[in-house]
Amino acid sequence: MELETEHFVGSIDQGTTSSRFLIFNKHGEPVASHQVEFTQIYPNPGWHEHDPFEIVSSVETCIDEAVKKFEAIGYSRSSIKGVGIANQRETIILWDIATGLPLHNAIVWTDARSQTVVHGLKARPGAAELEQTCGLPLSTYPSSTKLLWMLKEIPSVKKAWDDGKLVFGTVDTWLVYRLNGGPKANVLVTDPTNASRTMFMNLKTLQYDDKLLEFFGVKERVYFPKIVPSSDARAYGTVNSGALAGVPIAGCLGDQSAALVGQKAFSPGLAKNTYGTGCFLLYNVGSQPVISKHGLLATVAYHFGEKPVYALEGSIAVAGSGVKFLQNNLNFFAESNEVNDLASTVNDNGGCVFVTAFSGLFAPYWIDDAKGTIFGITQYTQKGHIARATLEATCYQTKAILDAMEKDSGHALTELSVDGGMSNSDLTMQIQADLISIPVYRPTMRETTAFGAAIAAGLAVGIWNNLDELRTIDRTGGTIFEPKISQQKRCELFARWEKAVGMCRGWGDGN
Ligand SMILES: Nc1ncnc2c1ncn2[C@@H]1O[C@H](COP(=O)(O)OP(=O)(O)O)[C@@H](O)[C@H]1O
Numbered sequence: 199m200e201l202e203t204e205h206f207v208g209s210i211d212q213g214t215t216s217s218r219f220l221i222f223n224k225h226g227e228p229v230a231s232h233q234v235e236f237t238q239i240y241p242n243p244g245w246h247e248h249d250p251f252e253i254v255s256s257v258e259t260c261i262d263e264a265v266k267k268f269e270a271i272g273y274s275r276s277s278i279k280g281v282g283i284a285n286q287r288e289t290i291i292l293w294d295i296a297t298g299l300p301l302h303n304a305i306v307w308t309d310a311r312s313q314t315v316v317h318g319l320k321a322r323p324g325a326a327e328l329e330q331t332c333g334l335p336l337s338t339y340p341s342s343t344k345l346l347w348m349l350k351e352i353p354s355v356k357k358a359w360d361d362g363k364l365v366f367g368t369v370d371t372w373l374v375y376r377l378n379g380g381p382k383a384n385v386l387v388t389d390p391t392n393a394s395r396t397m398f399m400n401l402k403t404l405q406y407d408d409k410l411l412e413f414f415g416v417k418e419r420v421y422f423p424k425i426v427p428s429s430d431a432r433a434y435g436t437v438n439s440g441a442l443a444g445v446p447i448a449g450c451l452g453d454q455s456a457a458l459v460g461q462k463a464f465s466p467g468l469a470k471n472t473y474g475t476g477c478f479l480l481y482n483v484g485s486q487p488v489i490s491k492h493g494l495l496a497t498v499a500y501h502f503g504e505k506p507v508y509a510l511e512g513s514i515a516v517a518g519s520g521v522k523f524l525q526n527n528l529n530f531f532a533e534s535n536e537v538n539d540l541a542s543t544v545n546d547n548g549g550c551v552f553v554t555a556f557s558g559l560f561a562p563y564w565i566d567d568a569k570g571t572i573f574g575i576t577q578y579t580q581k582g583h584i585a586r587a588t589l590e591a592t593c594y595q596t597k598a599i600l601d602a603m604e605k606d607s608g609h610a611l612t613e614l615s616v617d618g619g620m621s622n623s624d625l626t627m628q629i630q631a632d633l634i635s636i637p638v639y640r641p642t643m644r645e646t647t648a649f650g651a652a653i654a655a656g657l658a659v660g661i662w663n664n665l666d667e668l669r670t671i672d673r674t675g676g677t678i679f680e681p682k683i684s685q686q687k688r689c690e691l692f693a694r695w696e697k698a699v700g701m702c703r704g705w706g707d708g709n
């Protein structure tokens with residue numbers, strides 16, 4: 199009997215490496231899920247693309263397969279009341295308003311091809327003030343510089359612009375548009391957490407800012423999606439076909455905001471660090487944005503009710519993608535989790551420091567002319583040392599981000615909550631605790647990104663009535679990694695890392 203009255207919420211987690219669909223009950227437990235990895239396209243050094251239709255088909259496959267599993271254990275698809283979306287941010291897709299067809303592959307957030315565009319923009323009057331309005335520094339990372347590169351370099355994009363047919367979308371907008379049926383329904387929306395990664399949105403008004411659009415020269419001739427709250431039962435339309443046809447899309451969050459929500463970091467001072475393809479530390483600063491003085495980003499954490507909540511963010515471009523690099527490019531092992539066995543064949547990094555700056559270095563350094571560099575290789579160096587140095591790179595950057603966050607907020611974290619694929623590595627989490635000298639807490643339920651999007655949708659369709667109801671969801675269990683090394687050792691290791699960062703500057707300049 200209980201099964202029939204129970205309601206569920208579905209959640210799309212469209213990440214950089216894979217897509218997933220999970221179905222959650224109101225206790226925050228995933229009862230069915232499906233995951234699909236999709237193709238990573240690297241056409242040139244520093245370039246990174248996705249096929250827009252493969253993004254959609256991977257999501258549709260995940261929905262259909264997860265619903266099959268859900269029904270196989272006795273539930274009915276009609277008990278799924280809404281769907282939420284969490285998505286990789288900054289990645290852009292451009293399409294034609296009339297046909298609904300993409301004009302190019304998606305340019306992924308890691309892609310560094312807009313370096314020359316960025317240098318040109320930095321020389322324009324007003325460049326230094328942009329961050330005060332949108333929270334992001336000029337770099338290859340946000341969507342704006344990718345759009346400008348495409349307008350300059352891709353003839354079909356230029357033509358669509360000339361013809362007044364160009365639609366700009368981040369992955370959330372593209373997914374919502376396609377899931378609603380494309381040009382037939384023509385639903386063009388985004389939420390403030392995604393829009394805050396474009397450099398086009400004013401952090402305070404949560405709307406496009408004329409001055410920002412004018413700075414980038416895109417005030418006219420582009421269809422921008424409407425910015426709507428992250429939790430809304432109507433604005434995102436409904437799923438048009440497949441196993442969940444007719445179900446409302448009721449919530450949408452950039453994946454890192456979703457992970458903060460999924461960790462239930464609803465109060466100022468709470469934070470999380472997600473180790474996925476990249477690694478992103480978000481710190482809840484409450485109802486006013488804080489513009490960083492130490493290399494962090496100001497971003498929207500979520501907008502559920504009347505007032506938005508903001509976060510300070512430390513973004514690291516390479517985390518799990520470093521592990522994938524050892525796996526796919528260097529053939530060190532066949533599966534990601536094997537990195538831990540390999541890194542455990544040695545006691546330390548053997549003097550190697552790997553600055554994994556494949557796309558330049560992001561927070562808090564913002565060095566766009568760095569390239570991946572391994573320092574300290576000798577005849578003694580083994581694969582295990584390189585594997586260990588790869589894991590350490592993300593942990594050092596997290597330490598640098600926490601230092602910056604403490605300076606910006608005046609508050610030191612006493613524990614770091616973690617999630618994401620690479621947080622499955624016990625070795626990495628122990629190294630992390632050692633380097634930051636506070637405990638690292640890894641929850642048992644690590645699908646926090648998907649859970650965050652489920653919360654956004656679930657609040658809109660009445661699975662939960664308010665955030666207080668969510669506070670009671672059990673977060674006990676999980677693993678705590680305690681720091682084990684001395685302060686002196688920690689300082690020595692970090693000083694070597696900082697030296698390596700200083701020495702990797704400039705390699706990519708003009709190349
Ligand atoms: N046990 C593990 N140890 C180290 N890295 C891992 C492990 N499991 C997964 N990863 C890495 O985590 C990443 C996938 O994490 P995920 O959170 O799914 O990322 P995304 O959301 O970006 O697609 C991959 O890059 C993979 O290499």
Ligand SMILES: O=P(O)(O)OC[C@H](O)CO
Nearest residue numbers: 213214286287474475476
């Ligand atoms: O795919 P992830 O989980 O590394 O997240 C990507 C970020 O949203 C990029 O800003």
